[in-house]
Each structure stands twice: as C-alpha cells, then as structure tokens.
Amino acid sequence: MSANEKKYDIEKMRKAHKVLKEFSYELKPVVKGYNDRTLYINLATLEIREKPVPALMKKKFIGGKGYDLKLLWDAVSGDTRWDSPENEICIATGPIAGNTNYPGSGKSLVTTISPQTGIPIDSNVGGHFGPYLKFSGFDAMEIQGKADRDVLIYIDGNQGKVQIMEAPLEATDSHVVAEQLHEMFAANEREKQHLSVVSAGRGSEHAWIGCLNFSYWDKRRKLPRLKQAGRGGIGTVFRNKKIKAMVVKYSGLTGKSNNPVDMETLQKTGLKLHKEIISLDDKQCHMRTIGTAHLVEIMNDYDLLPTKNFRFGSHPDAKNLASWVWKDMFTQNVPDGCWFGCTMSCAHGIDNFELRTGPYKGHKVLVDGPEYETVGGCGSNPAIFDPKAVVEINFYCDTYGLDTISFGTLTGFIMDCYENGILNRERCGGLEMTWGNWEAALEMMHQIARGEGFGLIAGKGIKFMQEYFAKEYGADAQFLKDIGMHGKGLEQSEYQSKESLAQQGGYYLTNKGPQHDEAWLIFMDMVNNQIPTFEKKAEALHYFPMFRTWFGLMGLCKLPWNDVEPADNAKYPEPNKVPEHVQNYVDIYNAITGDKIDKEELIRQSERVYNFQRVFNLKMGHGKRVEDHPPYRAMGPVTVEEYESRAERYDKALKEKQNIDPTGKSTEEKIRLLRQYREAQYESLIDAVFKRRGWSKDGVPTVEHLKEIGMDLPEVIELVKKHL
Amino acid sequence: MKYLKTIAENCTGCNLCMSVCSKLYFKEDNPEKSAIRVHRAANGSYALSVCDQCRACVAECPTQAITVNKLGVVLINKALCINCLACVAACPTGTMMTWRGGLVPFKCIACDACAKECPSGALVTEIKED
Helix, strand or coil: CHHHHCCCCHHHHHHCCEEEEEEECCCCCCECCECCEEEEEECCCCEEEEEECCHHHHHHHCCCHHHHHHHHHHHCCCCCCCCCCCCCEEEECCCCCCCCCCCCCCCEEEEEECCCCCCEEEEEECCCHHHHHHHHCCCEEEEECCCCCCEEEEEECCCCEEEEEECCCCCCCHHHHHHHHHHHHCCCCHHHHHEEEEECCHHHHCCCCECEEEEEEECCCCEEEEEEECHHHHHHHHHHCCEEEEEEECCCCCCCCCCCCCHHHHHHHHHHHHHHHHHHCCCCCCCCCCHHHHHHHHHHHCCCCCECCCCECCCHHHHHHCHHHHHHHCCCCCCCCCCCCCCCCCCCEEEEEECCCCCCCCCEEEEECCCHHHHHHHHHCCCCCCHHHHHHHHHHHHHHCECHHHHHHHHHHHHHHHHCCCCCCCCCCCCCCCCCCHHHHHHHHHHHHHCCCHHHHHCCCHHHHHHHHHHHHCCCHHHHHHHCCEECCEECCCCCCCCCHHHHHHHHCCCCCCCCCCCCCHHHHHHCCCCCCHHHHHHHHHHHHHHHHHHHHHCCCCHHHHCCCCCCHHHCCCHHHCHHHHHHHHHHHHHHHCCCCCHHHHHHHHHHHHHHHHHHHHHCCCCCHHHCCCCHHHCCCCCHHHHHHCHHHHHHHHHHHHCCCCCCCCHHHHHHHHHHHHHHHHHHHHHHHHHHHCECCCCCECHHHHHHHCCCCHHHHHHHHCCC | CEEEEECHHHCCCCCHHHHHHHHHHHCCCCHHHCCCEEEECCCCCEEEECCCCCCHHHHHCCCCCEEECCCCCEEECCCCCCCCCHHHHHCCCCCCECCCCCCCCECCCCCCHHHHHCCCCCEEEEECCC
C-alpha cells in the first residue's frame, strides 16, 4: 500500500493548490436533526452559497433522498443528460443521520441523472462524509456545472468555510487520494478521524459505471477505508465535472450533535439494539465477523447465487467463495462499523493483500470487503471461483471508481456473448473472455482505467453493448435482450429471481432499476410461500419498497433492520417486517425531531418521495410500464441448457401451474410454453402492483393518489396530467 | 492487572461503597452514579457488581477512547468518547455504567477509595495475572 511506501510529497501537492473561490458561512448547531439549509456549489461559475430549506420542502421531502431529488428536480429539465452542465450530484443525509447510538445511522444518499439510465439514480453509502457535512451545517449539498480543470472541494465545518481549489498533483485513484487528503488536511493524527474524503478514480473517467468512494479513517489500521455509492454511474458524473475529490472536516461529534428532543429514549433504544446485536449476531447473520458475504453458501444452496450470467443459481465451486473463506481472509477481526456506534460492524477488510496485476502490481494493499454483491457479481456470475481474484477485482473496482455490481454483471454478459460466438478474441481486443478467466476480466478493467480498447465498450454497460453488438456484429437483438441482465439501463444486482415472481417485480418495478434495496422477497415468495396471490405480492411490493425508501430519507442503513432480529420476533404478527425494529425507528425519529409519527405515517412519508421519483422519471422521458420489464433470463430459462439443467423443476411447473403434460415435447417447445405463461404472470403482477401503488395501467401516479398522499405539488400534478 | 476484588459474603449491604464512589467522581451521593453496585438477593444475601477489567469494551470502542494503563486498568478518555454506548452493550458483566441524562459511560478504575472505607472487608484491590 502507498501508506507504507509514502511515494508522494504532501507539501508539494499542497503548494500546487490554487484557491479559486472561498465562501464563509455562519456556524449554527443542528436543531432536532436538521440544519434547515443546504449548500449549493457551481463549478463553472464558482458560485458557492447556502440555501434555506423551505418549510414545504421539509414537510414533503423529509431529508436524505427526498432532499436530493427535490434539489435535482429543480436543477434539471427533461432535456438534461448526464453530462449536461446543469446536471447535479446531490449528497444528503437526513434527520437521524449522525446519531451515534443507534446502529446504522451514518448513511449518505447520493443522486444524479445517471449516464446509464437517463433518470435519477440514488445510491446509499457509508463512511463519514454525510454526517460530517451535516454537522458542518448542511442537510444536503448540490454540485452543478463543470470545472475546466481538476478541482478539490473543501468544507471546514469548524471554521465555517468552503473552498474550491485547483488540485493538479493529487492522485485520482481512490485508495491513494483518500490517504493523501486525510494526511494533508489533518493537523495531527487524531484529526484524521475528523475527516472524510469523497473520490472516484481513473475508471470513472472512461466508463458509465463509475462509483464514488466515501472514506472514513480506520484508527486501528491507520488507513482510510472506502465505502461505495456504487450504482448508476455517479462517479462518472463526478469526474465529468472534473472533481478530483471533496474533503469535509468536522471535530466535535458527540451523541448529542443532532440536538435531539429526547436523549433518554434515543439512548435506551440504541442500547437495546446494541445488546441485541452483540448477543444474537453469532447465532443469526454473522455480520460482525463475516458481513454480507455470509450469504454466499445460503444463496448457492437455494439456487439463488448467479452463475454464468444468471444462467444458473448454484455451482459446485461456489464453496471456494463461501463465508468461511472470507472469514479466514479478513484481518484484525475487530468491530468495523462504517459509522460510529454501529455495532453491526459489517465492514470487514483484508490487510496486506498483494496485487498480481495492474499499475499497483506487487503493492500490498488494504481491501475493503468483499461484500456479498461483489462476490456474486465479480465471483460466481462470471464463474470466477478464485477468491484472491475476486479480492483483486474488488480492490481495483474501488480504487478506479467502478461499481462492482455493474462490473460483475456486465462481465458475465460479455463472457456469455463470448461463448455464444457474438464476441471473439479479436472483437475483445485480444482478451479471451471465457468463463472464469479472471486475468482477462482484470485486464479489461485496466483498459477501462486507461481509456482504451475493448474496455471502453464494456465500461458503458450492458444496454450500450446490446445495441453495439447488434449493430456492429449483427448479433441477434432478441437474444441479447433476453440475456442482458439490466433494467432501465442499470445492471441487476446479484440474486436469481427466476423462480420468484415477486422478486422479479422487486427488481424491475423499481424506480431506478434492478437493485435489491427496494424489496427482497425471494424467501417470502418462493421458500415460505407467504404471498401466494397477486394481491399479496402487490401488497409486499408496496409495503417493502415504501418502508425501505424511509432509510434513504433518514440517512439510515437497512442492515440493522432485519440482519438481526429480536429473539422472539417470530411470535409477533408479520415477523418479516420485524415489528419491534419498525417501532424502534418510529421512536428514534420522534426522539430526535420531536415529531409524533406512527408506523403508518412512516410509510406515508416514503410514499410521497417514492411517487415523486416515479414522476421524476416521467419528467426525464421515461417512467412508464414499457420500461418495467425484466430480461427473460430474470424470469425463466432462455436456453435449452438452462431448461435441461433444471428440467424436473420446469416440467413440474408446466404440469402443476399450466396443466400441460411435458411428455414428448421438445425442450424448445417447453421453453416457449413456460415463457408464455411466465410473461403473462408478470403482466398480471404489474397490473396488481400499479393498482396498489395508485398508478394508472401505464404506471403513472394518478392525480387522486398524489392528492391522497400529499404529493400534489403543482409541478408534479401538471406533469402527470400530460401522461394520464 | 489491578482490579477491585469483591467478597460478597462479607457484604452487609451498608452501601457505603456506592456513596464513596459517586461522591468522589460525581460530587453527589447517588447510587446511579456509582461504579460499584450492591444488589440484595431474595435470600437476604448481597451481590456486588463491578468491572473486572476484562477489556471487552476496549475492542468495541470505535474511537479508541478506551485504553488500558500500565497497571492493567481500563480507562475511558472522555475527550475521545462519542457516546455511542457500544461499550455498555459489550460489557459481559454489566458494569460499564450509564446514568440517565449522562453521555459518557463510566466504570470502576480500581482506585481503592471504596475498599478503604468498606467496614466489613467485602472489597479489596488486588493484582492478578493478565
């Protein structure tokens, strides 16, 4: 790691800084979880100012993703594209964010118009930037315009100062620049923990799947850790604006920094969950020791772990990527929370990992993770079962500023195309993109970072490649559509949804594209059969996306909601909702803000923002039913090989669900019949979900519904009326 | 390591130790602010709970506000504490203390003040192997 090598000269870098603009603001305490002001920065005009949050915005949009979307809506028009100067990157927290005694209270929400989808993307990220931004005085920040050279944005929350400065000499890759800036802006060792850096990387400059890294200082390792706002190409927009990095400094954090109205309830509720996690985690999800990677063998056992571009859900070699492998590789084994006071502490790391490829070959680096999505995406899906290769892909994705989910899913797609003859060595610029070839996958990523060769095509994502391969190579567009695992342009995250109709909806009836953060219903649907009817599925596809949207309004992490459950959870009605934890959230929200919401109003708060985001998609020329369909591989077997690998299951489905005797029928015929049925089922699911969500058949929120939930802002009503 | 050893069978339940502790560190006679607690059991006997310097809290603290001094005593640096209470939850003996309204937890630092005052020989500061 550069930490040990210290090849850079901090003083030289500092001297090369030229302050282009400085802005001073009055320091004020946060009151009941809010600052009631946001920060606006324009990199083209060098304008920096604070904006008050109007009462109506606070009431309707609550915070976090709600604030982001409102600011972004006001900044863009329907013609805005990801690289238009008026596009913004918005970062917000929420009223609960920054609390130190309820686990999972340190999230930032980031939005922009995505290069991949053309609609707003929202990504939820740990690290210390958001909470420190909040305690520096701002509930959100928006960055508009483009700089003409690499700049650094510095927010000093103790002095009330914001600067834009030229930053020509710092590195671009995240693991280096984060370390440089922690060192540069800290007056002493202790202050390093009072800083956070946001950065992207060289990959973000050439790919549409760029991500942002949010740092926090790991005091035990004496290095910055990196958490990712991964989805939808926010890092791409960041580098397009020529932002090299952003730094925030805030010293003075306490358990009372939000100035809550009821500290006692806050402490009592937090302590209860701390104790629950510490006593039960070893018996439940092992988040403290393994993190989300504990899921690998479970998903493999249930045929849900994507392998070979989602053809299959399990693989004999998946044991090489199982939780015990990661447990052995993770070092230190100390609590590793990405925000203070998170006893769930799922952010694990591997120290002194020696890289085998690329510009940092031979360096011994600290790698954050891998988490489950990275193992599924960059491991099993492209059939890479060498754990060290997965760790190296993880490292380079992070430091180059590339989303591991999109990279993994698109690599699987490329390898599938390679096997099917759509691609070959020549078309891949000499890369042999065969299943499991991790060296080729990494070289493709290094090409992305260098901005050359096949990497430039791959880095634009599956949607782009589908069109490109059809046009340039005459590939079968329908086949590419069937096996290209994306929705709305965003690559699907790493669960097999073939046998769960509800999860197909959970993925593809989302606002931003197929990400699991809206609803994960596979076990409810497929294993426990708790939502057998369309109505019940629709209810789940209403409740869970709304409930989970609320985390994004608050600056909360989802994991402490149901990755630990009270020991007696099962004896209460609707245990899938983890009712005691839902009440915890109501209690801590009220304890901070002084508001008096209940669990129904919690859902209503989310519904307003969720529907607003759907209308925002309409504003951008999307957001209708036609874009809410999965590729068929997310619904059933596309190829003979897939069908025959699970013939018993599919034959049984034909018999039991369709009253069709499969005997004597060719596999092709059975695939056709099954597909006909499953696609019709999905249409019925859409009908039921849209009805439950208060949307028209075409997926447009109705005026009546918007009025009922209180999201009847004139500009919103005006827009939907054009589409109803 | 230095720690406060309790000999519960000698305890008469006079609660003087709690009084000494809270007065010394919080300037008030308040059992809620004592690092040692005397509990009366149903059979009339007494139980004493106090930190045995096991260090589970040291590993849990995200800001390294909790450290071990040369004598093996676990100490909290108030200036580094961000009041998350993770140490309170992690404490296996329930002796990382909090009081209502307080932000920073507190604990026994084996100062010997209570042991010196104990009239029945229920408390003694000792050294044991780490």
